[in-house]
Each structure stands twice: as structure tokens, then as C-alpha cells.
Amino acid sequence: MGLEDRRAQEPDVYQPAEDSHLLAEAACERLERGDLVLEVGTGSGYVAHQIADETGARVIASDLNPHAVRQARSAGVETVRADLVSPFRDGAFDAVVFNPPYLPTDPENEWDDWMERALSGGEDGRAVIDPFLADVGRVLAPDGSVSLLVSSLTGVDEVVEEAGEHGFSAVAVADESFPFETLTVLELFR
Ligand SMILES: C[S@@+](CC[C@H](N)C(=O)[O-])C[C@H]1O[C@@H](n2cnc3c(N)ncnc32)[C@H](O)[C@@H]1O
Numbered sequence: 001m002g003l004e005d006r007r008a009q010e011p012d013v014y015q016p017a018e019d020s021h022l023l024a025e026a027a028c029e030r031l032e033r034g035d036l037v038l039e040v041g042t043g044s045g046y047v048a049h050q051i052a053d054e055t056g057a058r059v060i061a062s063d064l065n066p067h068a069v070r071q072a073r074s075a076g077v078e079t080v081r082a083d084l085v086s087p088f089r090d091g092a093f094d095a096v097v098f099n100p101p102y103l104p105t106d107p108e109n110e111w112d113d114w115m116e117r118a119l120s121g122g123e124d125g126r127a128v129i130d131p132f133l134a135d136v137g138r139v140l141a142p143d144g145s146v147s148l149l150v151s152s153l154t155g156v157d158e159v160v161e162e163a164g165e166h167g168f169s170a171v172a173v174a175d176e177s178f179p180f181e182t183l184t185v186l187e188l189f190r
Contacts (some may be wrong), residue, residue, distance in 0.1 A: 012067040014044040014118035018176065018184050022160050023099045023149045024050040026174040026185040030147065033053045035094040038062065038139065040084055040132065043118065045072030047097060052077070057095075062087075065114045069190050084132050088139045097147045098130045102154040125154035126162070133159075134167050139189065146188040147173075151181045 007015050024047045031037060033056030037049065039048040042061035045068075052059045062082040063069050072079040080087065101118055104125035110116060121127050129150070136146055148169070150159045160170040168188040175184040 009185055010044070010067060010071050012114040013041070013065065013071050014043040014068070014115065017153075018046055018178070019099050019149050020046050022148060022174055022176050022183050023047055023097065023185055026052040026187075027095070027097045027147045030173070030187070031057045031095055033057060036092065038085065038088060038093045038151055040096060040098040041068075041118075042072045042077060042079060042137075043068050043099075043102060045075040045077035045079065047099065048072065048077045049075050051097070058183050060088075060131070061091075065117060068118075069101075082119060083134050083165070084128075085139045090138050092139050094141050094144050095147065096140060098132060098136075099149040100132060102126075102129065102149070102151050104153060121154060124158075125151070126158065126190045129154065129159060130162055133162050133168070136188075137168070140190075143189075146186075148186045148188060150184050150186055152182045152184075156184050156186070159186065 035057040038057045039061040041138045042048050042063050048059040048061040061077045061079040069079050069081045102121045102125050105120040170186045172184050173187045
């Protein structure tokens, strides 16, 4: 099934786009067979599926959106419905991967549906990223790392600074520029 058909069939689920591809590629370069990986906010399951397929790592995925959980499961991805990393046990994962909702959104223009949850990062673009950074260290193994996609619209420096507040160093490992934004994959480690 093509992307347009999938969009028509699953209008409430974020379908793979440039950000998904950039994150999947960057994550695949760093992961290997034997790793246990969590993909937060899996949407269609594309990134999780690519990682499992390309690297042989075991990937667990989560999403708040029940439609996304259903689509990811139907793509063969082991998926649970969850808010960020809340249900997962301490120190469980070698890596966590997240393409978060990151678009700054005027509160007056917010719309209350699952696609808004997939896209909107609130007024500053970091309304989901900040709580993620506050808790993700808890579920990482001692030498685990995070691959986080951010946009120039979200403020890469601000995300790096917030990650630093939670004990992470950050390195940009991939980026791609478009007319209105540059997408960057940050690797966070302690
Ligand atoms: C930009 S989409 C990325 C989807 C997919 N990973 C990809 O790259 O194609 C963001 C995803 O995060 C999910 N999400 C938003 N807030 C979340 C939360 N608090 N906990 C878990 N998932 C969340 C959305 O439902 C959406 O599927």
C-alpha cells in the first residue's frame, strides 16, 4: 500500500516523512544485534520496524495514540500504549529513539485531535520534549544513549541545554535542511 493510501486509511496516525527517515537512518548506524531499544511515539511503526529489520536489535515501541498502537502492531512491531517512558522499568534499554511532536504552535491555532498530538510541541515546541528529557535517563542502561530528532523551529540549542540539565551531553549525528527548517538528530549520552 502506498503512503497516500495509508494516509487515507489511517488519518489519525502520523505516516513516515523526512524526519522519520532521517531518525531511522541515524539510529540504524548506531545500533546492533543484541541491543534492546525503545522507540517512543512510534506512529506507524516505521522507525521501529526499520531498526529491527536493519540491525537485528529487539525494538519495543510505545505511543499515546491508540490508532498508532494498532497500526504499529499490524506492521509487526511490539507496541504498548503509553505516555512517554512512564510504564518501563529503570535501566531497561540500551537505547531510546524519539521523533517527538516539535512544531511550535500558537495556542489559539491548536486543534484537539491525534494529529495535533503528533505535530504540536506547544507554544515553544518543547512541551513534549522537556518531560521526555526529564524521565528518559531513568529507563536507560548505564551506558545507554538517546537518539532524538529536533528541528531548528524547536530550538536545537535550547534542547541541548535542557538535556544538559538532566545530565546528558549531546552530539549532532545527522542533519538535513529544507526551505523552512533544518532537522537534526541529537545523540544524548551520559
Ligand atoms: C512526529 S510523530 C512521529 C511518528 C513516528 N515515530 C515517525 O517518525 O514517523 C510523533 C508521535 O509521538 C506520539 N506522541 C505524542 N505525545 C506522546 C506521548 N506523551 N507519549 C507517547 N507518544 C506520544 C504521537 O502520537 C505521534 O505518533
